[in-house]
Amino acid sequence: MDNVSHYSFSFGYDPIDKQFKILRITTLYEYDTQNSSQYQVLTLGGARKKNLLWRNIQCCTNHYPYMSHDDNKICISGVLYYPAGCYKGKRHCVAIACFDVRSESFSFINVDLEDMTAEKISSYSFALIDYKGKLGACNCDTYKNLFELWVLENAEEHKWSKYLYQMPQLSVMISAVRAAGMIASGEIVLHPSYSVVHFFVLYYNLERNIITRVRLEVPLMVSGCWVHAFANYLEDLKLM
Numbered sequence: 001m002d003n004v005s006h007y008s009f010s011f012g013y014d015p016i017d018k019q020f021k022i023l024r025i026t027t028l029y030e031y032d033t034q035n036s037s038q039y040q041v042l043t044l045g046g047a048r049k050k051n052l053l054w055r056n057i058q059c060c061t062n063h064y065p066y067m068s069h070d071d072n073k074i075c076i077s078g079v080l081y082y083p084a085g086c087y088k089g090k091r092h093c094v095a096i097a098c099f100d101v102r103s104e105s106f107s108f109i110n111v112d113l114e115d116m117t118a119e120k121i122s123s124y125s126f127a128l129i130d131y132k133g134k135l136g137a138c139n140c141d142t143y144k145n146l147f148e149l150w151v152l153e154n155a156e157e158h159k160w161s162k163y164l165y166q167m168p169q170l171s172v173m174i175s176a177v178r179a180a181g182m183i184a185s186g187e188i189v190l191h192p193s194y195s196v197v198h199f200f201v202l203y204y205n206l207e208r209n210i211i212t213r214v215r216l217e218v219p220l221m222v223s224g225c226w227v228h229a230f231a232n233y234l235e236d237l238k239l240m
Contacts, residue, residue: 012080012101181231
């Protein structure tokens, strides 16, 4: 079997130096052995804007982005977070990788003891969000109407708080729902993974345990399509 390379790109922002950076991870999936990765950074803007070059950086832990979908990354206060598969000797584990955009250094947060299993992390319904300025991870089980939320309280001590919500019965059966993020009202924005005829989003108020369904008039190019949604996106700052 031939080896396969996978490229993962993540976008981060350093609020101190006010710089945008792109983290590129190239992972070589090798047959019958552990994967190996290379890490590179590209700085956007500043004095180097006319000569943009990828720079190699080092990580003490061989790891790769661990997701079935490649958009589950979030940058909060200058730290880029993403699920990662890590190798510690011959042992393989799953953790949350933390990339400090300013120092360009890596650290990792354990999830083994927090019921945040590899199976949940690899599912489409698992998502990382900005929960009131903290890293949040959530999993939505539409079959059991359960919404799991983990909030990172202390990264150095690997301390999480977990909350479990019994969601209201949805009027429409949805096979998979994923969180796009939390908005200023404190509601979690949920969206279906696949849209057949109509596209809609769900606003989940955790405190009141109320879900509001909003249909959006979005023309579909084909009879159905996969959906990717992003919260708190603004096309033009002039509108503010």
